[in-house]
Amino acid sequence: MTILNETLQEEELKIQTPSISRKDEYESVGKSVLRKDSVPKVTGKAIYTGDLHMPGMLFGKVLLSTQAHALIKSIDVSAAAAVPGVKAVLTSRDIPGENAFGIAIPDQQVLAETKVRYIGEPVAIVAAEDIFAAEQAISQIQVEYEPLPAVFSPFDALKPGAPAVHAKGNILYHTKVRKGNIERGFDEAAIIVENIYRTSGQDHAPIEPEAGFAWIDAEGVLNVFSGTQYAFRDRRQIAIALNLPMNRVRVANMTMGGGFGRKDDVTAEILVALLAWKTGRPVRLVYSRHEAMMSQTHRHPTYTRVRTGANKEGKLTAMEGVIYGDTGAYASLGLFVIKKMALHLGGPYYYPNYKSDSFSVYTNNPIFGAFRGFGVLQAAVSHEGQIDELAEKLGMDPIEFRLRNCLRPGLSFSTGQLMTNACGIATTLERLQDYLVENGLSIELHPEVSA
């Protein structure tokens, strides 16, 4: 019996868990602490990447693909290179190292070589004496595309004979989570609810669009400055693309004007590094809002079918779900985001029997990657919907139903991981209950939910 096992584990846990000493007073816990960088920020003195300037600096600009899925037949840069003030027009042929990068797997091209996979994929880059010359040069680059059939939803991408976004197929990753006996779990249920949930894509829209600044110092070291979430990972990827030893590349993190997960990926870093390396001059590349929305990552749109069962006593007995996550044209962190969604599909509740499958699927949409919550938000839409509907059908108070089923120390998560001290859902719900009572409030479900 599962319940017996859980009880035993809870007993064992008491022995294993070390006691945590608590102090009455901490240096910063429970206190309002001034951010170290907030005085420069509030006076406009903080330096962001786009604020950098150096004598002899060139302005970078990127040409983005106008096709969702197409072969590149030819790129003619002659007119662009002839624009006065233009110092470099680079395509994939000019990349000294590997034309591949990616935060999880290197499936992304620095500059598109033979094929583009989404509208907004970088195809060519320009460095010029001023931004107007750079913009003019970009408009003069002639790219001849041969359009290919494209797929814009995971369902289209998974159809037999669907256009292949990548040669290895359109499934990036399949996560399976299995716990207990799902058939028995549903046999034990007095009530089962089944629904389909859909969440949309979303742009992080950090107020600072992506930017990079690169220059070569007197010792020949390529310096790249950017507002990035992971300078060392950027450095590794720049070195590979430029075929430089790691000790010739230095990445410095500038003040970052909002990242929210999206600046975990390489953004402008390799492109601006290439331009500085080829011209020998400092280069600044700042994306416009439009370019940033087109070419950078977003939150995954997801499609979920989930079935949840509970017994007459109001205890959850089983949950089964299938998730399709649209990861767009390249992996970014799409395998981990959608993997995490499979683990968290049940939310902070205890299910003796749990089964979930998630598929991270390539399409010709923009790239979807890390964004605050990392897949857990999309899961919350479905598990909270399921819990509310079950409580309604059982005629139970939604908070009471949650308290009866929430994870507590000694109970296990979907993966079998046992909860220890850090499990505050019950306390949170109890405080919410107290708050409602104190303020004479009650929970009313939205009419559409209870309908």
Next chain:
Amino acid sequence: MDENNLIKMELTVNGEAVSMIVKGGRRLLDFLRDDLHLTGTKEGCGEGECGSCTVHLDGQSVLACLTPMERAIGCSVLTIEGVGSPTNLHPVQAALLDEGGVQCGMCTPGMVMSALDLLERNPDPTIEEIIEGISGNLCRCTGYKKIIYGIQQAAQELQAASPAGTVKESVE
């Protein structure tokens, strides 16, 4: 104008007279950031949606990304650099720090400029009026509450500091 479209920019910026010959036909934002290197004024969208580039032109808040630079000739421009310094913060700046209204900081200069404009016109705003006053400024980190409380706190401090009963005349 000559073929390089050079123009003479004569104006006052943060109380100092500026006179320089620069390339014309650009935005006030480019003049401030690229020619004067006053990079405290930020560009978030370049199309008047986010308010990060808010500056004061003759005492009125404007979006520097939608203002042609030539429009500022003969005018007085105030940017974040002219508001307060790290050792001498303006009450609005100090209150934003106090309330935790500064995170990534990219919207902050524009928020400060909009708040100053609001408090010039309305020294004792309600929460609703503060929300209206910064409705042209987007913030992606804070969720606005701490910014709103910061502006409210600054308004109270400024009110307490000014002689009782006086109501500021609106600027020009």
